[in-house]
Amino acid sequence: MKGFNLALGAVLISAGFVSCKDEVKETAKKNVDHYVVYVDSVNGLDAAERSANWASIEAGYQLRIAEAEASLVALKDDADAKKRIEDGKAKYDGVRQQAIDEAKAKAQEAVAKAGNSVADAYFGAGKVVGDDMTFSWVNKDNILSVYQKFVETFKANKDSYSRQDFDKVKAYYEALDSRKNTVEKEGLSSSDNMKIAGLKLKFAPMFKWERMTAKSEENQDAKDKAN
The missing domain is CATH 1.20.58 (Methane Monooxygenase Hydroxylase; Chain G, domain 1)
Known part of the structure; x- marks a missing residue:
């Protein structure tokens, strides 16, 4: 009877371990899914909304990419999950560069306008355009x-x-x-x-x-x- 109880205990522990492993794996898959969905949602924003909220967007991305990459351990470097993450990185890098370019353009426009307010006083409105x-x-x-x-x-x-x-x-x-x-x-x-x-x-x-x-x-x- 004692041997049976030990065997039963071992089976239950094993079942619990398998169940725990499955749960970790499912969580890992969800983390990858959340990452991909997040990148797609950022990519779908218009330029104005993205520019106005970029700091929070970037913070959200860093959290999700960290979770997704950590999940690869539980997924044992699953090739499909790894590819989805890499594809997401490429897509997000493109969005990030676009946001940087938009910010630069906005800053240059602001500088040009500030400079032209002085130029307009000296030469007349519209005589000096940008840095020309x-x-x-x-x-x-x-x-x-x-x-x-x-x-x-x-x-x-x-x-x-x-x-x-x-x-x-x-x-x-x-x-x-x-x-x-x-x-x-x-x-x-x-x-x-x-x-x-x-x-x-x-x-x-x-x-x-x-x-x-x-x-x-x-x-x-x-x-x-x-x-």
Whole structure:
């Protein structure tokens, strides 16, 4: 009887072990399924929704890929499960790269718009598009008026500029000067050239002083905040 009880106990333990193994395996399969479904759902989102929720999407992905890869141990590296995970990785990597590209494009658009707000004040709306500072629209007939507007705009707005604004103004001014070198060869009149020289003589020291003052004020503000 004692031997029978021991044998029965061994059978029950064995059955429980098999049952436990089956349960672990089923859980592992479900984890792989959840991973695949998650990747498909992310892939089905539109760009705006994906961009707005990317941080939580990425966090969710990392959790599910960890579970899916850990499940391969219980599935004894099941070839089909492994392929499904690898296919999911490839699909998600494509979505991730797309999200990165979308974020970069959005950031560049924001920078371009911020830069153009300054450019519009100096040259007129839409004259400077993005990073294009060739100023092809500036010619021998209008370049004097462009310089005049530039100097007047700076005088009117210099007190409200940040260091970054001064850097933008400097870049635009240098680009305008570069265009002037081309325009001179296209028949710029001596009279207009002399007037432009006078404006440049007035602008250079004024800009240098205002920019230096702005840097000093920002440095002082930073020190005050640190203290």
